[in-house]
Amino acid sequence: MIKLYGMVDSGNCYKPRLLMAKLGLSFEHVEVSSHSGATRTPDYLAKNPNGMVPLLELEDGRLLAESNAILLYFAEGTPLLPADRYARGLAYQWLFFEQYSHEPYIAVRKALLTVPGRAKDATPERLALTLERGNKALGVMEKHLAQNDFFAGSAMSVADIALYAYTHEAGKGGFDLAAYPAVTDWLARVRAEPGHVPIEWLP
Numbered sequence: 001m002i003k004l005y006g007m008v009d010s011g012n013c014y015k016p017r018l019l020m021a022k023l024g025l026s027f028e029h030v031e032v033s034s035h036s037g038a039t040r041t042p043d044y045l046a047k048n049p050n051g052m053v054p055l056l057e058l059e060d061g062r063l064l065a066e067s068n069a070i071l072l073y074f075a076e077g078t079p080l081l082p083a084d085r086y087a088r089g090l091a092y093q094w095l096f097f098e099q100y101s102h103e104p105y106i107a108v109r110k111a112l113l114t115v116p117g118r119a120k121d122a123t124p125e126r127l128a129l130t131l132e133r134g135n136k137a138l139g140v141m142e143k144h145l146a147q148n149d150f151f152a153g154s155a156m157s158v159a160d161i162a163l164y165a166y167t168h169e170a171g172k173g174g175f176d177l178a179a180y181p182a183v184t185d186w187l188a189r190v191r192a193e194p195g196h197v198p199i200e201w202l203p
Contacts, residue, residue: 002027004070005047006054007034011107011165012067013054014199019071019161021203022195023078029202035115068095071158080158087153094151094159097140105134107166110173131174138170138180145182149189156193164190169199 004020004027006013020027032038032053039051048055048065056064056073064070072095075081082088109130112122141163144151151159168187171177177184190196 002059003030003057004028004054005030005032005044005057007031008200008202010053011169011199012103014165015067015161016054016056016070016074017201017203018165018197019074019080019158021197021201022080022161022193023074024195025074027203035117068099068158068162071095071162075158079155080161082153082155082157084153087157091152091157091159095162097137098159098162101133101140102137102163103166105130105137106170106173106175109134109175110166110169113174114172134170134173134175138167138175138177138183141167141186142180142182145186149186156190160186160190165199 002025004013004016006017006029008029008031017029032044032055034040034051034053038044039048039053045051047057047063050065052065054065054067054070056070058064064073072081082091109127112118112127112130150156151163164187167177167183168190177187
């Protein structure tokens with residue numbers, strides 16, 4: 001059976017679980033926590049030298065790291081990766097946006113405020129920076145979603161799954177989602193899509 005190494009409370013690890021649930025794919029979740037040091041053991045580093053989760057292990061033993069790469073792998077040939085060339089390009093655009101302009105601030109600020117042991121890293125300067133840039137990312141999303149139901153074309157795609165994972169918990173990082181009504185409406189649309197599961201869900 002396919003194995004997915006990850007943390008149940010991680011947004012990056014939630015992304016492939018949510019996609020696989022929507023596609024009805026069976027897999028085994030293997031809890032590997034960076035908080036406990038499990039991602040830095042020799043056995044795990046032999047699988048992923050970068051020492052991060054999620055990590056996909058296929059039935060034939062091949063490995064694939066990085067959450068958005070795993071999304072693209074499973075979405076290939078499904079409606080979650082648009083067939084239209086331009087819409088597919090938009091999906092890639094928003095996947096890159098999520099990793100470079102969204103996750104480093106929204107996810108990191110949540111971790112600084114909620115993960116045990118991270119308080120020492122939560123300097124006033126870092127909290128201010130992550131708040132400012134996280135709100136900038138939410139503003140970019142708000143502008144797009146004020147005119148579009150989803151991020152890449154007229155239907156939900158991997159771009160929506162990637163951005164949903166940390167956006168829906170942004171309040172835990174001190175972001176006021178009430179200031180972004182189009183984003184709030186989009187979150188509800190994503191939750192209403194068939195096959196949706198919460199972040200705590202495991203197979």
